[in-house]
Amino acid sequence: MAMGKYLAKRLLICFLAVILSVFINFVLVRVAPGDPISIMAGMDNPNPEMIEALTEKYGLDQPILTQFGIYLHNLLKGDLGYSYRSNLPVMSIIGERLGPTLLISLTSAILAAVIGVALGLRAARKRDSKFDKVFCITSYILDAMPPFWLALMLMLLFATVLGWLPTAGMVDARANYTGFARTLDILYHMILPVLCVTLLQIPTFFRIMRSSVLQALGEEYITLYRAAGMPQKTIFRKYVMKNALLPTVTMFGMTLTYSLAGVALVEIVFAWPGIGRLLLDSINGRDYSVLSGIYLMLSIAIAVITTLLDAIYAWLDPRIWLK
Amino acid sequence: MQIKRIRLKNELILGRIWAIPSLRVGFIMLLALLILAVLAPAIVPYDPTVLNADILSPPSSQYLLGTDQYGRDMLSRILYGARTSLVIGFLAAGLSGVIGIAIGAASGYFGGKVDKALTFVINIFDMTPVFFLILIVIALFSSSITNVAIVIGLTTWTANARLMRAETVSLKSRIFVQAAITTGEGRWRILLRHIIPNGIYPVIINTASNISAAILTEAGLSFIHLGDANVISWGQIVADGRTQLAGGWWISTFGGLAIVITALTFFLIGDGLNRFMTPKLQK
Numbered sequence: 001m002a003m004g005k006y007l008a009k010r011l012l013i014c015f016l017a018v019i020l021s022v023f024i025n026f027v028l029v030r031v032a033p034g035d036p037i038s039i040m041a042g043m044d045n046p047n048p049e050m051i052e053a054l055t056e057k058y059g060l061d062q063p064i065l066t067q068f069g070i071y072l073h074n075l076l077k078g079d080l081g082y083s084y085r086s087n088l089p090v091m092s093i094i095g096e097r098l099g100p101t102l103l104i105s106l107t108s109a110i111l112a113a114v115i116g117v118a119l120g121l122r123a124a125r126k127r128d129s130k131f132d133k134v135f136c137i138t139s140y141i142l143d144a145m146p147p148f149w150l151a152l153m154l155m156l157l158f159a160t161v162l163g164w165l166p167t168a169g170m171v172d173a174r175a176n177y178t179g180f181a182r183t184l185d186i187l188y189h190m191i192l193p194v195l196c197v198t199l200l201q202i203p204t205f206f207r208i209m210r211s212s213v214l215q216a217l218g219e220e221y222i223t224l225y226r227a228a229g230m231p232q233k234t235i236f237r238k239y240v241m242k243n244a245l246l247p248t249v250t251m252f253g254m255t256l257t258y259s260l261a262g263v264a265l266v267e268i269v270f271a272w273p274g275i276g277r278l279l280l281d282s283i284n285g286r287d288y289s290v291l292s293g294i295y296l297m298l299s300i301a302i303a304v305i306t307t308l309l310d311a312i313y314a315w316l317d318p319r320i321w322l323k
Numbered sequence: 324m325q326i327k328r329i330r331l332k333n334e335l336i337l338g339r340i341w342a343i344p345s346l347r348v349g350f351i352m353l354l355a356l357l358i359l360a361v362l363a364p365a366i367v368p369y370d371p372t373v374l375n376a377d378i379l380s381p382p383s384s385q386y387l388l389g390t391d392q393y394g395r396d397m398l399s400r401i402l403y404g405a406r407t408s409l410v411i412g413f414l415a416a417g418l419s420g421v422i423g424i425a426i427g428a429a430s431g432y433f434g435g436k437v438d439k440a441l442t443f444v445i446n447i448f449d450m451t452p453v454f455f456l457i458l459i460v461i462a463l464f465s466s467s468i469t470n471v472a473i474v475i476g477l478t479t480w481t482a483n484a485r486l487m488r489a490e491t492v493s494l495k496s497r498i499f500v501q502a503a504i505t506t507g508e509g510r511w512r513i514l515l516r517h518i519i520p521n522g523i524y525p526v527i528i529n530t531a532s533n534i535s536a537a538i539l540t541e542a543g544l545s546f547i548h549l550g551d552a553n554v555i556s557w558g559q560i561v562a563d564g565r566t567q568l569a570g571g572w573w574i575s576t577f578g579g580l581a582i583v584i585t586a587l588t589f590f591l592i593g594d595g596l597n598r599f600m601t602p603k604l605q606k
Contacts, residue, residue, distance in 0.1 A: 013447055013450070014450065017446075017447045017451060021451055024451075024456065025459075028459060028460065029463070032464055033464060033465075039463065140587065140590050141583070144535065144582075144583045144584075144587040145579075145582075145583050146539050146542045146546075146579060146582050146586075148543065148558075148561065149542075149561055149575065149578075149579030149583070150579075152564075152565060152568065152575050153575075153576065153579070156568055156576075160568055160569050257450070257452065260454065260455070261452075261453075261454030261455070261543060264454075265546065268547065279455075279458070279547075283462055283548075283549060288462075291458070291459050292459065294455060295452065295455045295456065298452040299450070299451055299452055302450055302452055306450055
């Protein structure tokens with residue numbers, strides 16, 4: 001099938017994934033114990049004006065299909081509802097928290113990919129060597145660590161005991177730096193969270209790279225090149241690496257998805273002003289509008305990024321749509 | 324002349340299991356965990372909910388892992404926490420396995436439209452931020468152990484479904500299945516008697532890591548106070564210790580170490596099972 005058709009298929013899945021999230025959001029509020037009004041108001045006894053306002057806005061007294069229609073209409077306008085706690089539109093609350101979270105997510109993902117791929121490559125080349133064994137074991141141990149615990153341990157070591165790095169926040173609240181000094185301050189505060197998330201993501205890239213290099217090395221054409229006398233370095237550079245990197249591209253997207261939970265937890269520990277903290281505060285304050293807004297935004301972000309990566313992968317490896 | 328004893332089939336299998344280091348270590352650790360968890364009420368040195376007088380005391384001969392800021396013995400709490408984690412791990416992974424097997428087998432066996440539809444569902448599900456979905460559901464409904472396990476099970480089945488589907492597709496073309504179809508065995512019988520029992524092995528291996536994942540997810544939920552408040556959970560212990568990091572490092576450290584060791588156990592078992600089921604050809 002042509003590349004266009006393959007991409008169209010992936011786009012359709014992306015679109016449906018978002019619809020599913022929207023639908024789940026819609027259904028959950030109405031199915032959960034307690035009535036939708038209290039959930040959306042965030043308190044047990046909302047005053048009559050609030051009840052009326054909510055009922056009117058979401059059409060809660062109308063048939064279900066109409067409600068869904070109103071809900072979709074609001075969404076397309078970019079209206080995710082209001083947070084009762086801060087009286088601000090959910091969209092803007094999430095918007096200002098998204099930046100810091102992306103800063104950590106993307107930085108860590110890239111660092112982890114680079115380091116993990118390099119280590120995986122080396123481990124596969126020297127299979128069963130000490131290097132290989134040590135890093136395989138390390139990767140298992142890192143995988144078994146809960147994100148919030150690793151964050152706490154790193155904080156304990158570097159901030160509390162050694163005092164080298166700050167324990168919390170994105171900037172020094174007392175200093176009010178601007179410009180370049182502020183950037184440095186942010187970078188300084190970023191070290192521990194990024195270190196933590198990177199460590200947690202390296203094992204995935206390490207394993208994928210290692211296993212795909214091993215698989216590529218076992219291919220017949222590699223043996224042919226070896227027999228023909230091609231230097232090992234050239235074999236690696238020209239053929240093995242390119243083929244082995246392909247699954248890594250897929251993994252990059254999946255890692256972003258799976259690591260969101262970890263990033264949120266690490267943010268909570270380091271009091272980083274991102275989505276994680278917002279999540280925690282909303283849960284504690286029973287602010288459902290914010291929670292559902294976060295879920296929706298993340299679903300859309302993931303669907304978009306995954307589809308983008310699928311497109312890149314299709315461009316890199318025509319075999320996937322030439323079936 | 325020495326006559327070699329005939330080795331029984333079970334002995335050979337056990338011998339192979341024992342030969343794989345990760346499996347050996349994994350099973351031993353699992354056994355230890357199970358014993359500790361099951362016997363916890365009998366072997367704990369103190370009642371885990373009792374507030375002793377020695378608040379925040381470091382590990383000593385009296386309190387092997389120290390006490391927390393309320394005076395509760397850490398060792399006892401951690402032992403009780405093992406029960407929570409293991410229950411949730413097994414329940415969630417079990418449910419995830421059952422759903423995955425059902426969907427995967429149906430998708431692979433019936434093919435055609437059913438396959439397309441189910442694969443679509445699997446792909447769509449893979450794109451949703453699962454942890455946050457679990458969060459919302461738990462926040463809206465209750466946070467009891469069974470609820471947490473069920474929600475985790477309902478949202479982590481996709482890998483199992485893919486594995487089962489691949490196995491089903493490959494098994495469908497095997498002779499013994501073709502024979503069964505030709506002799507007119509009913510579809511459900513074939514699925515239940517031939518396909519599933521033979522195709523289940525990758526799912527079993529995946530279930531081991533699923534158990535680890537479920538335990539880690541539950542720990543994350545308890546850390547942000549969305550876990551069952553009525554039971555002791557390791558995530559909760561780490562959360563308790565968070566405010567005491569400077570003066571009571573042992574609380575969070577040991578709570579988290581328990582999680583790491585348990586997750587490692589199941590990873591080792593999964594890895595070992597993998598090696599067990601795919602013996603390498605001698606070069």
